[in-house]
Amino acid sequence: MYRGILATVSRTRVAIVVLRALIGRTSAANKSPPNFPNPSLSNTPNPFGRRIYCCFPTTTTATALLLWSSIGLSTDAAVLLFLFHLDMAAEADGRGTTSFQHIALNERILSSMMRKCVAAHPWHDLEIGPGAPAVFNCVVEIARGSKVKYELDKASGLIKVDRVLYSSVVYPHNYGFIPRTLCEDGDPIDVLILMQEPVVPGCFLRARAIGLMPMIDQGEKDDKIIAVCADDPEFRHYKDINDLPPHRLAEIRRFFEDYKKNENKEVAVNDFLPAEDAINAIKYSMDLYASYIIESLRQ
Numbered sequence: 001m002y003r004g005i006l007a008t009v010s011r012t013r014v015a016i017v018v019l020r021a022l023i024g025r026t027s028a029a030n031k032s033p034p035n036f037p038n039p040s041l042s043n044t045p046n047p048f049g050r051r052i053y054c055c056f057p058t059t060t061t062a063t064a065l066l067l068w069s070s071i072g073l074s075t076d077a078a079v080l081l082f083l084f085h086l087d088m089a090a091e092a093d094g095r096g097t098t099s100f101q102h103i104a105l106n107e108r109i110l111s112s113m114m115r116k117c118v119a120a121h122p123w124h125d126l127e128i129g130p131g132a133p134a135v136f137n138c139v140v141e142i143a144r145g146s147k148v149k150y151e152l153d154k155a156s157g158l159i160k161v162d163r164v165l166y167s168s169v170v171y172p173h174n175y176g177f178i179p180r181t182l183c184e185d186g187d188p189i190d191v192l193i194l195m196q197e198p199v200v201p202g203c204f205l206r207a208r209a210i211g212l213m214p215m216i217d218q219g220e221k222d223d224k225i226i227a228v229c230a231d232d233p234e235f236r237h238y239k240d241i242n243d244l245p246p247h248r249l250a251e252i253r254r255f256f257e258d259y260k261k262n263e264n265k266e267v268a269v270n271d272f273l274p275a276e277d278a279i280n281a282i283k284y285s286m287d288l289y290a291s292y293i294i295e296s297l298r299q
Contacts, residue, residue: 121157123188126179126204133282134275135208135230138191140176143198150201152177152188159202166262172255174199178225181285182292185220189285192252194238195229206230209278211241214270215256225278226252240275 120126122139129137141150141159147170153160174195177188193207207227215222228235238244253269260267 119157122202122204123152123154123157123177123179128178128180128286129206131206133209133279133286135206136178136282137204138176138178138193138207138227139202139204140174140193140199141201142171142175143201144172144174144195145170145198147171154187165259167259169255169259172251174229178282178285179204180289181282182289183221183223183285184288185222188289189225189282190222191225191227193227193229194235194244194248195232196234208236208239209282210238210243210275212273212278212281213252213256214273216268216270217260218265218267223281224256225282226272227278241272242274 126137126139129135139152141152142148147165149162149165150159151162152158172192174193176191176193178191179188181189183189191207191209192213193205195205199205206229208230209225209227211226213224213226215224226241228238230236241249249272253272256269257267
């Protein structure tokens, strides 16, 4: 089901994604890990104009520091060295296998570290944000008021035209996806972002989850996160979907019930669920994404 994902990510990018996933799940954002031997070293500029460090855990309180961009080590080589170090630490402890729960990494590992320039992929390279799963970055594919159905081209990372809607309806709000998430259909999780203005497809913004709209599209689960723009003064005060006016909820429901009717496609929209359910759905999709990428690298 998920095999097509690896085709969209280069070997080097997969390595970077894995490190990012590990960073986000084991270390607080922008905080140095404990027992860091020399914090001043983390401020050493590297040839790419960014300050990075990688802190490897050991069986003692000591830690090893690797500024791989400063010493000209490729990202692939750094990943291999990192995994080798974990295996050695595991053997020293008598565990025999590596436990990813003990990884202590910090700082962003970006595509710009690579010697060969590669265009950023909005699904894999954009961080979901330190406030996730409640507050997160999301990529807008379709602007509010548009009749054009845009979607992410997973191979290139570009936004492509999928089709023009067959009916006379238009998208009631900006619509897109949350990066570094994965659903059972092999796509990132969808999000409808309530805000005052339409925005350009391909940009990203901060949003807060306020609810979940369970949906069945042609017999398959296709739930939508309902969110508000975290930086829009007219909408950012909403915390739960039940706070929205009933007419706005009816508008959202009617759009998704009708927008495929003229294509002879059946869509069923169930009752809206509160913010807690949306947050749990996002967290599950984050876990699924991280687990799949890590397992794919091991194979």
